[in-house]
Amino acid sequence: MLNKIAIFDSGVGGLGTLKLLVKSRVAKEIIYYADNKNVPFGTKSKEEILKIGQNAIDYLTSLNVDLIILACNTVSSILSELNVTIKVLPISDYGILGLSQIANNQNSLVVATKATLSSGLYQNACKKYNIKADFISPISFVPIVESMDYSKASEDFANYFNKNNYDYILYACTHYPFLEQEFKTYFPKATLIDPAKILAQTMQDEFFNKDFKSEIIIDFRASKDTKILKDFYERIKNV
Numbered sequence: 001m002l003n004k005i006a007i008f009d010s011g012v013g014g015l016g017t018l019k020l021l022v023k024s025r026v027a028k029e030i031i032y033y034a035d036n037k038n039v040p041f042g043t044k045s046k047e048e049i050l051k052i053g054q055n056a057i058d059y060l061t062s063l064n065v066d067l068i069i070l071a072c073n074t075v076s077s078i079l080s081e082l083n084v085t086i087k088v089l090p091i092s093d094y095g096i097l098g099l100s101q102i103a104n105n106q107n108s109l110v111v112a113t114k115a116t117l118s119s120g121l122y123q124n125a126c127k128k129y130n131i132k133a134d135f136i137s138p139i140s141f142v143p144i145v146e147s148m149d150y151s152k153a154s155e156d157f158a159n160y161f162n163k164n165n166y167d168y169i170l171y172a173c174t175h176y177p178f179l180e181q182e183f184k185t186y187f188p189k190a191t192l193i194d195p196a197k198i199l200a201q202t203m204q205d206e207f208f209n210k211d212f213k214s215e216i217i218i219d220f221r222a223s224k225d226t227k228i229l230k231d232f233y234e235r236i237k238n239v
Contacts, residue, residue: 001209002027006060007069011039011146012232013175014071017091019237020200021069022216026207029217033060037223040142041074042113042173049074049115053082061086071174071196073112077119092116094195094202095172096125102168102193108133109161109190112172113142122172133170136160145175148232153179157186166190178236 005027007014011034018032038044038052053075060068067087070076076090099122102108110122114137117123126133138160144152164186170193171177177194184192220226220233 001025001207001212002066004029004031004063004065005067005069006031006033006063006065007071008033008035008056008060008075009071009174010034010041010074011036011142011175012229013142013145013173013178014069015229015233015236016174016177016194017069017071017196017199018218018233020196021203022218022237024200024204024208025210025212025216026200026203027066027216028212028214029219031060031063031065031219031221032229033221034226034229035223036146036225036228039146040113041072042115042137042142043139044115046078046115046118049078050081053078057082057084057088069199073172073174074115077116077121089199091174091195091199092121092172094198095122095170095193098170098193098195098198099125099129099131102131103129104131105167106132107166108168108170109166109187110135110170110172111138111141111176113137114139116172122170134163134166138176141179142173142175145178146228148235150179150182153182154185157182161186164188168193171195 070090073092076092079090110133140156169190220229
């Protein structure tokens with residue numbers, strides 16, 4: 001079991017990852033840091049994202065954590081260009097692992113932010129695993145999740161998606177699983193792939209400690225406001 005880890009995201013999206021890791025009991029303390037002053041990241045320039053990512057890495061490294069989880073695909077996609085001195089787990093690695101499990105599928109969908117798609121990360125992975133996929137960036141979804149007004153999402157699905165008979169859909173943004181009911185309704189045939197679940201299972205297999213009985217410490221931090229993080233987490237933690 002790890003002593004202290006950190007999770008970084010632009011806002012509330014990574015709270016789903018936090019919830020899974022708390023249940024997996026992989027660390028005694030988890031720092032959740034959101035740069036919600038700059039949310040959303042996915043519509044920003046690469047230069048802005050590099051600055052955001054480096055600032056977050058430097059800040060969390062200074063807190064003496066065992067490792068950092070980038071619960072943001074947008075920052076994960078440029079991780080190779082950041083200066084990193086400790087172990088960092090990018091959520092995109094687990095998205096790509098999910099794609100490897102559906103190799104040769106010819107009817108998939110990858111939903112991601114504009115910046116993540118611009119990196120070519122998931123397009124290259126699909127090519128590697130002989131997956132024919134559509135790549136779509138539903139730009140309103142992150143703000144919708146941040147505002148917790150999910151009703152707006154249903155109205156937007158028909159605007160973004162021209163077909164609804166995909167075999168598999170990969171969430172390449174940690175905000176999107178909070179719209180899972182809307183995805184299931186619009187894509188009744190699809191199997192939904194959540195990289196955060198793959199990450200949590202992988203970490204549980206390595207770090208789970210059944211003998212640790214204490215309550216896991218959660219330390220919420222943010223560049224703007226932690227209240228929205230705490231309120232959002234209270235709503236989802238037992239769901």
